[in-house]
Amino acid sequence: MITDDAVAAFxxxxxxxxxxxxxxPGRLNLIGEHTDYNEGFVLPFALPQRxxxxxxxxxxxxxxxxxxxxxxxxxxxxxxPGQVTGWAAYVAGxxxxxxxxxxxxxxxxxxxxxxxxLGSGLSSSAAxxxxxxxxxxxxxxxxxxxxxxxxxxxxxxxxxVGAPTGILDQSASIRCQEGKALFLDCRxxxxxxxxxxxxxxxLAILVINSNAxxxxxxxxxxxxxxxxxxxxxxxxxxxxxxxxxxxxxxxxARLDDEVMRxxxxxxxxxxDRVLETVKLLHTGQVREIGPLLTASHVSMRDDxxxxxxxxxxxxETALRAGAHGARMTGGGFGGCVLALIDTGAxxxxxxxxxxxxxxxxxxxxxxxxxxAGPGATQL
Numbered sequence: 224m225i226t227d228d229a230v231a232a233f234x235x236x237x238x239x240x241x242x243x244x245x246x247x248p249g250r251l252n253l254i255g256e257h258t259d260y261n262e263g264f265v266l267p268f269a270l271p272q273r274x275x276x277x278x279x280x281x282x283x284x285x286x287x288x289x290x291x292x293x294x295x296x297x298x299x300x301x302x303x304p305g306q307v308t309g310w311a312a313y314v315a316g317x318x319x320x321x322x323x324x325x326x327x328x329x330x331x332x333x334x335x336x337x338x339x340x341l342g343s344g345l346s347s348s349a350a351x352x353x354x355x356x357x358x359x360x361x362x363x364x365x366x367x368x369x370x371x372x373x374x375x376x377x378x379x380x381x382x383x384v385g386a387p388t389g390i391l392d393q394s395a396s397i398r399c400q401e402g403k404a405l406f407l408d409c410r411x412x413x414x415x416x417x418x419x420x421x422x423x424x425x426l427a428i429l430v431i432n433s434n435a436x437x438x439x440x441x442x443x444x445x446x447x448x449x450x451x452x453x454x455x456x457x458x459x460x461x462x463x464x465x466x467x468x469x470x471x472x473x474x475x476a477r478l479d480d481e482v483m484r485x486x487x488x489x490x491x492x493x494x495d496r497v498l499e500t501v502k503l504l505h506t507g508q509v510r511e512i513g514p515l516l517t518a519s520h521v522s523m524r525d526d527x528x529x530x531x532x533x534x535x536x537x538x539e540t541a542l543r544a545g546a547h548g549a550r551m552t553g554g555g556f557g558g559c560v561l562a563l564i565d566t567g568a569x570x571x572x573x574x575x576x577x578x579x580x581x582x583x584x585x586x587x588x589x590x591x592x593x594x595a596g597p598g599a600t601q602l
Contacts, residue, residue, distance in 0.1 A: 225273065225275050225336050225337070225338045226244055226246075226275055226336075226602065228275070228291050228336035229241075229244060229275040229276065229277040229291070229334050229335065229336035230244070230277050230334075232277065232289055232290070232291050232334035232335070232336060233277040233279065233289075233332070233334035236287075236289040236296055236332075236334060237279065237287075237332045237334070239279060239332075240279070241277035241278055241279045241332075241334070242278060242279045242280060242362065243277075243278060243358070243361070243362075243601055243602070244275055244276070244277050244278075244601070244602040245275070245276045245278060245354050245355075245357045245358035245361065245599065245600070245601050245602065246273045246274070246275050246276075246354060246599065246600060246601075246602055247273060247274055247276075247349075247350045247351075247352075247353035247354035247357060247396045247397070247598070247599035247600075248269040248270050248271070248272065248273045248274075248339070248350055248395075248396055248399070248596050248597070248598065248599070249269075249270040249272050249273070249274075249339035249340075249345040249346050249347060249349075249350045249396070250267045250268065250269055250270060250345065250346045250349065250350075250391075250392060250395035250396055250399070251267060251268055251270055251345060251428070251430065251552055251559075251561060251593060252265060252266070252267040252391060252395070252552045252553065253266045253267060253268060253404055253419075253428075253500065253512075253516075253552075253561070254266050254493075254496055254497050254500050254512075254515060254516060254519050254550070255267075255391070255493060255494070255496075255497040256493060256519065256523055256527075256529075256550075256551075256552070256553075256554075256555070257389075257447060257448075257451075257489070257490060257493070257523075257527060257529070257554075257555075258389075258409065258464070258490055258493050258494050258497065259388075259389025259390055259391040259407075259409045260387070260388070260389035260390075260409075260448050260451070261389075261409075261451050261455075261462050261463040261464055261490050261494075262409050262410040262461070262462035262463075262464045262465075263409055263410075263462070263463065263464035263490065263493070263494040263497070264406070264407065264408060264409065264464070264494050264497040264498060264501075265391045265394075265405075265406075265407050265409060265497065266404050266405065266406050266407075266417070266497050266500060266501065267391060267392075267394075267395035267399065267404065267405055267407075268395070268399055268403065268404040268405060268419060268595035268596075269395055269396065269399035269400075269401075269405075269595060269596045269597060269598055270339070270345060270593055270596055271593060271594060271596045272338045272339045272340070272345070273337070273338060273339065273350065273354075273596075274335065274336070274337040274338075274339055274347065274350035274351050274353075274354045275335070275336045275337070275354065275602075276333055276334070276335055276354040276355050276357075276358045277333070277334040277335075277336075278331050278332070278333050278334075278355075278358040278359075278362060279331065279332045280329060280330065280331060280332070280362065281329075281330035281331050281332045282330050283329070283330050284300050284301060284330055285298070285300065285330045286298070286299055286300070286314070286315070286318055286330060286331055286332075286333070287299075287331075287332050287333070288311055288314045288332075288333040288334075288335065288355075289333070289334050289335070290310065290334070290335040290336070290337075291334075291335065291336045291337075292335075292336075292337070292341075293310060297309075297311035297314075297315075299311070299315050299318075301318065301319070301322060301328075302315055302318075302319060303319070304316070304319065304382050304383040304385070305383075305385075310351075312383060312384050313348055313351050313352050313355075313379065313380065313384060314333065314335075314351070314352075314355050315383065316352070316378075316379030316380065316382075316383030316384050317352050317355045317356045317359065317375070317376060317379045318359070319379065319383050320375045320376070320378045320379040320382070320383065321356065321359060321360075321365070321367075321375055323378070324367075324375055324378075326363070326365045326367065327363065327365075328359055328363060328365075329359060329362050329363035331358070331359060331362060333355060333358070335351065335354075335355075337350065337351065340432060342557070342558070343432050343553070343558050343559050344551075344552055344553020344554060344555075344557065344558025344559045345430075345552075345553065345558075345559060346392040346395070346396065346553070348380060348384075348386070348392070349376065349380070349392035349393045349395070349396040350396050352376040352379055352380060352393060352396075353372075353376055353393060353396035353397050353598075353599045354599060356372060356375060356376050356379075356397075356599075357372070357397070357599040357600070357601070358601075360372070361601055369397065369398065370398070370412060372393075372397050373390050373393040373394040373396075373397050373398065373412075374390060374393075374412075376393040376396075376397070377389075377390045377392075377393045380393075386444075387444060387445045387448050388444075388554070389409060390407075390409055390412075391407070391409070394407050394412075394414075395407075395598070396598060396599055397598050397599045398414060398598050399595070399596070399597065399598040400416050400595075400597060400598065401595060401596055401597040402418070402419060402420060402594075402595050403416040403417055403418060403419055403595055404416075404417045404419040404504065404595060405417070406497075406501050409464075410462070410464060415501070417501055417504050417505065418504065418505075419504065419509075419595050421509060421566075421594070422566065422594075424507070424509040424510060425565060425566050426509055426510060426547070426563060426564065426565060426566060427563075427564055427565070427566050427568075427569060427592045428561055428562070428563060428564075428592060428593050428594075429541070429546070429561065429562045429564050429568075429569050429572055429573070429590055429591075429592050430559050430560070430561055430590060430591055430592070430593055431537045431541065431559060431560040431561075431562065431573070431576055431588050431589075431590045432558075432559050432588055432589045432590065433531070433533035433534045433537055433557060433558060433559065433560060433585075433588055434533070434585075434586045434587070434588055434589065435531050435533040435534070435557035435558070435585075435586070443529070443555075443556055444554055444555070444556075447486060447527065447529070450482070450483055450486045451463055451486055451487070451490060453483070454478065454483050454486065454487050457477075457478065458474060458477065458478075458487075463487060463490040463491060464490075464494055466487070466491050467491070468491060468492065468495045471487075471488065471491050471492070474487065474491075475487065475488060485525070485526040485527070485528070486526065486527060488522075488526050489522045489523065489526035489527040492518075492522055492526075493519060493522060496515045496518060496519050499515055500512045500515050500516075503515075509563075510547055510563075512548060512563065513546070513547030513548025513563045514548055515548065516548030516549060516550045516561070516563060517538070517542065517548045517549060517550060519550045520538050520549065520550035520551055523550070523551055523555065524551075527555070529551075529554070529555025529556055530551050530555060530556075531556060531557055532583070532585075533557070533580070533585050533588075534551040534557070534558065534559075534560050536576075536579050536580070536583060536585075537549070537560040537576050537579075537580075537588060538550060538551065538560055538562075539579075540572075540575050540576045540578075540579040541560065541562040541564075541572050541575070541576060542562075543575065544568075544571060544572045544575035544576075545564065545565070545568055545571070545572065546562040546563060546564050546568075546572060547563045547564065547565075548562070548563045549561065549562040549563070569590070569591075569592050572590075573588075573590040576588055576590065
């Protein structure tokens with residue numbers, strides 16, 4: 224078990240027993256891609272796959288972190304952004320962000336074990352941040368309300384690590400509930416827990432990892448964010464979420480740059496798709512969200528231009544094999560596809576995608592079904 228791995232790593236590195244175990248999940252974004260940093264709407268749910276932090280106390284101002292997937296431990300004091308690099312920067316960033324928010328962060332020894340696939344668009348970084356953040360808050364008895372925690376974790380990633388992500392990932396990892404999808408307004412941080420019982424509707428979500436890894440700390444993701452922010456400035460609105468669907472044609476006519484027009488069209492229509500998906504789920508029309516998922520993928524492919532051939536082929540093949548809807552999920556440029564399928568159809572859809580990948584000479588995909596799990600917690 225992943226919990227046993229974390230405990231064993233702690234014992235091996237520190238020669239002691241941890242004070243406790245904390246877990247935080249990866250996330251799957253049902254719909255709402257690149258809307259979060261545009262202050263729009265998202266609808267993620269927490270995955271069963273988790274990152275575990277086995278944590279024990281250490282002297283004040285001292286932190287050491289090791290991982291089952293890394294060769295050596297990293298020790299650091301209170302640092303500024305950029306002073307700790309690599310995978311440990313996510314942990315150092317959480318310490319820095321908590322301290323910067325005015326909290327006295329307890330010293331800690333931390334061992335990490337994770338079952339969230341790396342580089343797959345399932346937010347392994349947020350799972351790491353959220354497990355460590357939750358552990359440090361509990362270990363130090365810090366007064367940090369649940370609704371304030373995602374912003375602290377996000378700041379660790381944005382400022383310390385340098386990845387320009389929105390708040391979707393950390394919100395899902397921290398605030399999701401089992402059996403629910405998290406409808407989040409990324410401006411107000413208001414949430415609504417949306418019933419998401421696929422089994423009762425005879426349905427399942429199949430995750431297809433394209434095994435075409437992506438990275439957020441790169442030029443493409445940041446370029447799209449900058450384009451969206453510049454478009455909002457030119458249009459005289461606080462953020463692109465302030466543009467409604469019925470205003471879209473007039474708004475696009477005011478922009479000279481064709482690439483910018485496409486980026487704006489994706490964000491505005493994607494916000495509308497999130498809102499429509501929430502309405503359907505509230506009324507139990509789960510199967511009917513399928514076309515919205517597919518339309519989201521088309522928009523990401525054509526207007527936001529963040530897909531790659533592996534994910535496009537996975538979506539197209541899943542739909543031909545009977546999926547009710549399918550889309551890339553995550554920041555883009557690789558990662559995973561989700562497909563809304565009938566219960567029992569996973570093997571057939573997976574086999575069809577595997578065959579399509581073989582014909583293209585792609586690295587074989589991996590696939591599994593998922594249910595909506597809980598957010599970060601002490602075990």
